[in-house]
Amino acid sequence: MTSRILPGTDPQAIEQAAQALKQGKLVAIPTETVYGLGADADQDTACHAIFTAKGRPADHPLIVHISQLEAAKHYAQELPEFALKLIEAYWPGPLTLILQRKPSIADAAAGHQKTIGLRCPSHPVAQALLKAFETLGGHGIAAPSANRFGRTSPTTAQHVQDAFADLSPSPIALILDGGASDVGIESTIVDCSRSKPVLLRPGIYTPAELEATAGVPLLIHADVHVDDPKAPGTLSAHYAPKAKVRLMAAEDLKIAAGMLAAASPANNARIGIYAQHLPKVKKASHIILRQMPGNAKDAAHELFSALHDFDAQGVSLLWVETPPDGPEWIGVRDRLQRAASS
Ligand code: TXA
Ligand code: MG
Numbered sequence: 440m441t442s443r444i445l446p447g448t449d450p451q452a453i454e455q456a457a458q459a460l461k462q463g464k465l466v467a468i469p470t471e472t473v474y475g476l477g478a479d480a481d482q483d484t485a486c487h488a489i490f491t492a493k494g495r496p497a498d499h500p501l502i503v504h505i506s507q508l509e510a511a512k513h514y515a516q517e518l519p520e521f522a523l524k525l526i527e528a529y530w531p532g533p534l535t536l537i538l539q540r541k542p543s544i545a546d547a548a549a550g551h552q553k554t555i556g557l558r559c560p561s562h563p564v565a566q567a568l569l570k571a572f573e574t575l576g577g578h579g580i581a582a583p584s585a586n587r588f589g590r591t592s593p594t595t596a597q598h599v600q601d602a603f604a605d606l607s608p609s610p611i612a613l614i615l616d617g618g619a620s621d622v623g624i625e626s627t628i629v630d631c632s633r634s635k636p637v638l639l640r641p642g643i644y645t646p647a648e649l650e651a652t653a654g655v656p657l658l659i660h661a662d663v664h665v666d667d668p669k670a671p672g673t674l675s676a677h678y679a680p681k682a683k684v685r686l687m688a689a690e691d692l693k694i695a696a697g698m699l700a701a702a703s704p705a706n707n708a709r710i711g712i713y714a715q716h717l718p719k720v721k722k723a724s725h726i727i728l729r730q731m732p733g734n735a736k737d738a739a740h741e742l743f744s745a746l747h748d749f750d751a752q753g754v755s756l757l758w759v760e761t762p763p764d765g766p767e768w769i770g771v772r773d774r775l776q777r778a779a780s781s
Contacts, residue, residue, distance in 0.1 A: 441604050442467070442611040444596045447564030452615060457571035459612040460580060465489060467585045467599045468504075468568055469617025470560040472533045472625050472642070473592040473743065474599050475504065475582030476611065479572075480514070483547035486581050492603065492610035494588040500550035502535050502558050502626070503579040506569035513578045514555045516541050521653040522631035528652045531561035533622050533642050537630040548581035554632045564617035584625060585611075589781070591680050591746045594620040598747055623740035624770045629657070641773050643739060645766040678774050679781040680746040682711060682757040686779045689760050693718040696758070699726060711749040714760035727752055731760065735767040742771055746778065 445452035447469055456466045460477065463485040468477045476492065478485035480503040490497050505511055508526055511518065516539035518526075525534060540555035549555045557579075560566065572580060584592040585599045593599045596616040603611055627642030629649065637658045638646055650657035687695065696718035699710060711727045712718065720726055729745060732738045749757050759775055762768045 440607040440609045441600050442609045442614050444600060444614045444616050447567070447615040447617040450567075452613075453564070453567050453571050456568055456613060456615055457575055457577070460485075460568075460572055461575045461577060463488075464612035465492060465610055466568075467596070467611050467614040468565055468580065468582060469562055469596070469615060469620065470504070470565045470582075471562045471620060472560075472622045473594055473620050474585045474596065474614075475502075475565075475580075476585035476599075477504070477580040477582040478548075479577055480545045480548040480579040480581035481577070486545075486547035488610060489581065489583065492606070493583060493586070495583065496588075497547075498550045498552075500552050500554075500556060501548045501581040501583050502556040503545060503548055503581050504565065504569065505557055505559050505579045506566060506573060507531075507559060510573075510578055511538070511557050511559075514538075514540060514544055514557060519631055521636055521655045522629075525629060525631070525636070525649070525653055526559075529644070530559040531566065532559070533561075533626040534558065534644070535626045535628045535640075537628065537632050537639065539632050545579075545581070554630075556628065558626055562617055562620075564615055568615065589677055589679055591678055591750075591778070592625060592743050593747075594623055594743045598743075619740075619744065621740065623742055623744070624774055627770075629653075630660075641769040643736070643767075643770055645769065647766060677777040677781070678743075678746075679778050680757065681750045682746075682754045684757045684759060684775070684779040684781075686759050686761045686775055689714065689716040692716075692758055692760050696720045696726075708756065709752065709754045711752070711754035711757040712759075713745060713749070713757060715762075716760060727754055731762070735762075735765070735771060738762065738768075738771050742774060 535558040628640040630637040700720040715731045
């Protein structure tokens, strides 16, 4: 059964969504990164419903969305100086900070960790909803990406509706439509609960700019041995479309595509090619070509939408050209490597 999609620009829809959250229901919300599946972060039962709907293990913490810095104090024990600098530079926007949690607050949202992930989204619909929710006495909205566990994140209201369409009754009270997400990949996550910041998940910011803003050395997750909480965005297999994804260099892709065009497909299998340097192949119904944008911002913006589109076209094998090495590509590279490792 599908959930209703309501326009996020309609004040009545915002009010209805805020009420639903307060009643412990789930609401899908647009953000500038991807769509989130939201619940009142202060209601453990509502947060448990998110885990059930997504099929996500209960100890994988959620990100709590807040309207402004002030609301962080409801959840966080302390804000180190370097965290404040990051907040000042990037909030509202696609940056999540992991902070020491007040022990009595949002236990289920935090996946029972001692820390809490906080993010202040810039999307006007998310901001309007958070403000309406605060008027009703709410503080923050816990929201992971609104996809089933391990699958491709949604960047449109339609992606969300499709992802949960097979569940009856639908676990989502309503979906707020805020258009296609601008950034297109999830927020950068910086762990600020230790003495030094640690980059847990890359997004659109480069490590160098984060470090310059924080004013202290930034550690990179893969290089640090910490007793991690479970972090699905940092599991090697994640963001998987239905198609099997293979990453390859432009030269290898050219050779593979040449062989492919000559062969007749087994069982009508469709093969997708997503590349900056599209190989020249003869037009064939079993090959679907799509050009990857040449700059990192545009590539991030359309990445998940492109993966959803390949799925919708019945592609079972997707060959993707490895994105460039530049630091601004870190987020796109990360998502594609994870999509390819399942
Ligand atoms: O852009 C985003 O961050 C989107 C939108 C909806 O805001 N949300 C999102 O949520 O990507 P999700 O659940 O798909 O990814 C959240 C990531 C996970 O890797 C989770 O483990 C990590 O944040 N996280 C949340 N709280 C944490 C904590 N206390 N400690 C460590 N990692 C945490
Ligand atoms: Mg996710």
